[in-house]
Amino acid sequence: MNTIILSVDKDKDNSESYAQAVDFLKKGEVVAFPTETVYGLGAIATNDLAVKKIFAAKNRPADNPLIVHVGTIEEISDYVEDIPDVAKKCMEIFWPGPLTLILPAKKGLFSPNVTAGLSTVGIRMPDHPVALELLQQLKQPIAAPSANRSGKPSPTKAEHVLEDLQGNISCVIDGGGTGIGLESTVLDVTLDIPTILRPGGVTKEMLEAIIGVVNAPNQEEQKDDATPKAPGMKYTHYAPNAPVYLIESNAMKIDKALNELHARGEKIALIAPTDLDNPTAHYHFSVGLQDDLDMHSARLYDALRACDRTDATVILATTTTTDGVGAAIMNRLEKAALGYWEK
Ligand code: TXA
Ligand code: MG
Numbered sequence: 001m002n003t004i005i006l007s008v009d010k011d012k013d014n015s016e017s018y019a020q021a022v023d024f025l026k027k028g029e030v031v032a033f034p035t036e037t038v039y040g041l042g043a044i045a046t047n048d049l050a051v052k053k054i055f056a057a058k059n060r061p062a063d064n065p066l067i068v069h070v071g072t073i074e075e076i077s078d079y080v081e082d083i084p085d086v087a088k089k090c091m092e093i094f095w096p097g098p099l100t101l102i103l104p105a106k107k108g109l110f111s112p113n114v115t116a117g118l119s120t121v122g123i124r125m126p127d128h129p130v131a132l133e134l135l136q137q138l139k140q141p142i143a144a145p146s147a148n149r150s151g152k153p154s155p156t157k158a159e160h161v162l163e164d165l166q167g168n169i170s171c172v173i174d175g176g177g178t179g180i181g182l183e184s185t186v187l188d189v190t191l192d193i194p195t196i197l198r199p200g201g202v203t204k205e206m207l208e209a210i211i212g213v214v215n216a217p218n219q220e221e222q223k224d225d226a227t228p229k230a231p232g233m234k235y236t237h238y239a240p241n242a243p244v245y246l247i248e249s250n251a252m253k254i255d256k257a258l259n260e261l262h263a264r265g266e267k268i269a270l271i272a273p274t275d276l277d278n279p280t281a282h283y284h285f286s287v288g289l290q291d292d293l294d295m296h297s298a299r300l301y302d303a304l305r306a307c308d309r310t311d312a313t314v315i316l317a318t319t320t321t322t323d324g325v326g327a328a329i330m331n332r333l334e335k336a337a338l339g340y341w342e343k
Pocket of ligand 2: 146154
């Protein structure tokens with residue numbers, strides 16, 4: 001299959017590109033498109049065959065449900081059994097935006113692969129002009145996981161989508177770099193206490209200001225069988241080819257680690273803030289200035305992917321606070337890494 005690249009440019013008439021993308025979707029093909037978090041790989045959420053193509057293109061395990069994307073808040077009542085008051089408040093304040101709400105799904109509506117057999121469905125309204133235009137022209141819900149091969153970092157540029165999926169999907173709409181760079185927060189609002197299943201751009205602090213107490217199980221608590229989990233969080237994720245070790249954002253600690261790695265004859269890639277560049281690393285991928293969490297999240301996946309284009313044999317990546325969006329950065333880093341260089 002030849003993968004077409006559809007361009008959209010805010011200074012041009014893009015009607016041709018949208019018409020082509022809508023046409024592909026209506027024919028049951030899969031289309032990659034930008035959102036404010038990462039690129040998604042979309043299919044019409046009620047079309048069984050189209051949804052199956054998403055799983056095949058990504059090599060995604062069948063027990064991992066997809067997020068349904070919508071273009072309006074009003075349509076939600078057609079898709080779910082009930083909208084709890086907390087969910088209404090969240091939609092009002094955080095939609096469109098990087099927040100997926102787990103809600104009780106209407107039976108028999110979505111393709112069974114979308115919900116992976118669960119009674120709930122994850123829904124979000126993306127805050128990206130291209131995603132919204134596509135949804136509003138299509139007038140149907142789009143099921144879309146991140147547009148990467150399963151296990152790889154999510155794509156934050158159209159090039160990343162092509163790296164993983166060229167030849168396996170009908171087209172990618174190239175809307176440039178995504179803003180946030182990490183996937184949406186997944187919040188289960190079917191539980192007595194709303195629970196974050198995956199941290200993201202809408203933080204625990206932001207949610208609690210609107211809906212009161214929110215559970216946010218940490219890495220340790222997530223190992224407990226009784227803790228509610230997103231099925232996808234059990235899989236290895238975001239992993240470049242070379243092993244990743246996490247290290248504190250501290251020049252002396254980085255220097256010491258580099259010396260030890262040099263003594264072992266390793267080729268080293270360092271993913272760290274610009275101000276912590278170390279000339280002895282073979283490759284340095286910057287995540288912005290120290291403590292700029294937004295820049296760190298925007299650049300992290302690009303940096304992890306860039307390591308795969310080098311001959312690095314080991315990757316050192318610096319850690320952040322777990323406050324605010326730092327919780328999402330550390331969640332992804334801990335999944336990408338073999339462990340801490342020293343703890
Ligand atoms: O930002 C995002 O959320 C991106 C863009 C494209 O919207 N999408 C994305 O999708 O990250 P994906 O498939 O890579 O991650 C979806 C996560 C998985 O961990 C999945 O297990 C969880 O959401 N999920 C989906 N439906 C669920 C449900 N009914 N109950 C619990 N977890 C669910
Ligand atoms: Mg994903």
